[in-house]
Amino acid sequence: MAKSKHRGIFLRNRTYWIRYAGLDGKMIYESSRSTKFKDAETLLIQRKQTIKEGKQPETKSIGNYTFSELAEKYLSWVQGRQRAYRTKFYIIGRLLNTFGNLPLRKFSTAIVEQLQTDLMSRGLKNSSCNKTLNIIKHMFNKAVEWDMAEVEVLKRVRKVKLLQDNSKRLRYLSKEECQVLINACDPHVKPIVVTALNTGMRRGEVLGLKWDNIDLRHGFILLDITKNGEKREIPINKTLEALFLDKNLIRRLDIPFVFYDSLTGKPYKNVKRSFYTACKRVGIRDFHFHDLRHTFASHLVMAGVDITTVKELLGHKDIKMTLRYAHLAPSHKVKAVDILDNTLNEKLSSVGERLVNVNYTKSIQSAGLR
Numbered sequence: 001m002a003k004s005k006h007r008g009i010f011l012r013n014r015t016y017w018i019r020y021a022g023l024d025g026k027m028i029y030e031s032s033r034s035t036k037f038k039d040a041e042t043l044l045i046q047r048k049q050t051i052k053e054g055k056q057p058e059t060k061s062i063g064n065y066t067f068s069e070l071a072e073k074y075l076s077w078v079q080g081r082q083r084a085y086r087t088k089f090y091i092i093g094r095l096l097n098t099f100g101n102l103p104l105r106k107f108s109t110a111i112v113e114q115l116q117t118d119l120m121s122r123g124l125k126n127s128s129c130n131k132t133l134n135i136i137k138h139m140f141n142k143a144v145e146w147d148m149a150e151v152e153v154l155k156r157v158r159k160v161k162l163l164q165d166n167s168k169r170l171r172y173l174s175k176e177e178c179q180v181l182i183n184a185c186d187p188h189v190k191p192i193v194v195t196a197l198n199t200g201m202r203r204g205e206v207l208g209l210k211w212d213n214i215d216l217r218h219g220f221i222l223l224d225i226t227k228n229g230e231k232r233e234i235p236i237n238k239t240l241e242a243l244f245l246d247k248n249l250i251r252r253l254d255i256p257f258v259f260y261d262s263l264t265g266k267p268y269k270n271v272k273r274s275f276y277t278a279c280k281r282v283g284i285r286d287f288h289f290h291d292l293r294h295t296f297a298s299h300l301v302m303a304g305v306d307i308t309t310v311k312e313l314l315g316h317k318d319i320k321m322t323l324r325y326a327h328l329a330p331s332h333k334v335k336a337v338d339i340l341d342n343t344l345n346e347k348l349s350s351v352g353e354r355l356v357n358v359n360y361t362k363s364i365q366s367a368g369l370r
Contacts, residue, residue: 016040029151200296
């Protein structure tokens, strides 16, 4: 929520909202349906004037929508905007079994917390429980934006806190292990692994990569829609350039994808089995395809690349996600202290030299040699 220039006006999802006390003293939250502050300010003045005249403002009433109606609209909105559509489709499908006919205004903190408890009792990891809760929270964010639920309902849902997640793993390969793994890959998997290691792209982004996304002339891969629903540019290094120009990577005019099954002409949905086989051949254990992304980020940080740049290359929305790699750059701390040391010593040396010169001059003067 952004800070407002006017008390009673706040920004939510790029739309300005207003709040004011009704005739009964209860707070009323209302969308200005505008992205302009001026429009919200004008509406707030009108509403307060109406209250002053002893009338209750006529605001648009929100219908009694059910969770299934919100789910239908939300999934329609997500499709084409986020690559996580399939995951959300599956999770929301499970939620529909529980909340399908429940009116949105009936959702309470207790109901959502009970869902959280049920997921935990089923043996789901905290990270999986949190994923479900984040989806519900985002759904209600959109419900308020679409006038399908009141702000008070959103507040109740937001009160449910995420579980502590200690399961986040950071597994990455050394330079030598990277080369060993690449050599162990089958011909169809090798270019996929090389691309993942040199771009940090997610599995879905790599497997869904199209030739239209690749700009060899300017040296960039442009991802139109990422997991976060935003565009991302990834520089093409010499290794990737050689890969995309390699004659063994056959480009067919009737197939837009870079990596595809030569028998079906369709992109690979998953290379889990082939990837696992390659890891097993060379004795690399407890390593998943997503860890190639960790490897990409880890080696950038260890090479001295700043965290902000790594964040942009990975496409993280929140830098907190990227900070998990920060401990791999102890040299930055050493360098920072060395800079301070050099700066302080330089200043101290200058002060010392001035003191020596002053003392020397005084000595000459007292000796009468000037």
